[in-house]
Amino acid sequence: MANSKFEYVKRFEQPDQLLPNTWIVVRLDGRGFTKLCAKYGFEKPNDRRALELMNMAAKAVMTDLPDITIGYGVSDEYSFVFHKTCSLFERRASKLVATTVSTFTAYYIHFWPTCFPDVPLSSPLPSFDGRAVCYPSVQNLRDYMSWRQVDCHINNLYNTTFWTLIQLGGMDAKEAEKALAGTLSADKNEIMFSRFNINYNNEPEIFKKGSVVFRDYELVEPGSHIVAEEADDLAEPVQQSKTQQETDKKRRAKARVLVDHLDIIKNDFWDRRPWLLSNKPGKIPKQT
Template sequence: MANSKFEYVKNFEQSDNLLPNTWVVVRIDGRGFTKFSTKYGFEKPNDKRALELMNAAARAVMAELPDITIAYGVSDEYSFVFHKTCSLFERRSSKLVSTIVSTFTAYYVHLWSTHFPETPLSPPLPSFDGRAVCYPTVTNLRDYMSWRQVDCHINNLYNTTFWALIQLGGVHATEAENALKGTYAADKNEILFSRFGINYNNEPEMYKKGSVVFRDYELVEPGTHDTATEADNLAEPVPQSKTQTENDKKRRAKARIVVEHLDIIKDEFWDRRPWLLSNKPGKVPKEP
């Protein structure tokens, strides 16, 4: 690039490199989605169409970016996890976040008519913001994912009870808020069951547990791998031949990207899917 007297402006750019040898989580959130959900009449406390649209956009992002190892979504939020050895965009926060946000937003808008065929979009259009956070160990990463899933349960139990009081109990929002102040999970479950005959345990798993997106390989027996320790001990990417890299890419491309509503807090989820922490593709299941 030719030099010019204006090139000095590059000196104002600041480094935004992410820490090496860490798991990178890019979390995106809908901007102004309270007003957005009201505008398009989202059902309360959960709109299945809106959640499935979020999941479809997340699957599309993962298909375009094979460096994403797992994603977790709830409400208008999604977290995308990159393995600690990932070198995508030279681990620059701005490029990583802007790529995830723009790709997700593009697919959300593109897929809108599939999930809301009778409600066309109009300005202001949906948009998302995001941030990147580094987590140095597998424990930190799993605790982050557990935090989001626990948050999903707490918020959904509250919202389910809140809207039951309004929609079935006929009370105003302020009355519902006052009725739930200082209550525990057992209290909310009791309100749902005794007053409205709702057993919270029977609510859809997507609402209670959120959605986890990952590439689907053959499950392994728990205890046969110590992938977490291996991942923590890995200081830098293990050099691979060009052939091995291409083979891994093909195996990732062949794997189905699935959306499940599972418990990701317990060890079993991770023990049976070692590829989530190893960054090595698993065995693609045979076609039935």
């Protein structure tokens, strides 16, 4: 309804468009998850069920939002990368964040009974918040992803050692915290191996590296593409026809969405998956 005397309130709305021709990362975090973990008795230092639940929700989000090219998750956080060509919601931060966070939250609650069949949810229900950040270059984007994976390693090594001292060493939280004060990575590895015969290298990859979500296409030989340079050299994204957009959308829909626990810091991961940066769907792997 137009021309109402109340329509003036629209003037209070402020533009919140994200920068054009940049990678958009929507990073979400669990709200009050320390209390939630205690409420539902999550295992320490890592609860495999909780991590699988996060991954199931992330896969569903990536399936629903084809503009997402890759996701990375650890603990109660997930980062979703929207390609530079993304025009979803006219690149408005509020809508992009709200849609990503609400979709993730809905699937998290939906899949809860699958991962926690004997632990029904009760109020207050799990929820997430989020923010959107623009990164202008491939290197900026990769440095962001590397930062999250390095952070995963640092936090998991500390938490694993901390809870080992409590669960197997008989310490309380204050004693374990004091024992680890000022220690380096090598020190923590030595504590676990010498005192408890635990080799941190044998810990599950999902704990050490976090989870990477992406569409499954045929891998290419490293060095056969120069996608990163091409993406950075474009002054503005190449405009596709509606026919090409629909074709690419269908090819993405056919691709299987995978969750894996890989090193995303080294070049090999990106070199063998050029579609992550080119926004051009790859070849669907042949069924075996």
